[in-house]
Every structure is written in structure tokens, then in C-alpha cells.
Amino acid sequence: MLAELTAGRTNREIAERLYITPRTVGTHIEHILAKLGLPNRAAARAAAWGITDRPPHRSGPARFG
Secondary structure, X not given: OHHHXXXXXXXXXXXXXXXXXXXXXXXXXXXHHHHHOOOOHHHHHHHHHOOXXXXXXXXXXXOOO
């Protein structure tokens, strides 16, 4: 679903492609954006294209020194 989102498709278009309701798509999109810490679809597209000033996500504990 993230690929569909970053391709710029609407909830209705994604729903038709995945055989689910647009409301279900909306719920999934909200959860995806929240987990990625992104405020909206535009930010998700910008991050996918690498045109954001947001630092890259680091997994694991930060190491200093």
C-alpha cells in the first residue's frame, strides 16, 4: 500500500486495485503515516523521492563517541 501511496494514487484508486473499501485504505494510510512520523501524503511522496530535509531513519540505539 505504501507503493500505491507514493505513486500518488487516491484512496479510491488504491481501494479498487486492492479490492478493499476506500475507508479501509484511509485507515491504513493514517497508520502508515503515523508510524513513519510523516504529517501527510505529500510528505510521504517527498520522502520516497528523497527530497525532504528530514534526517534518515536510524534503527537501533544511537551510538556516540
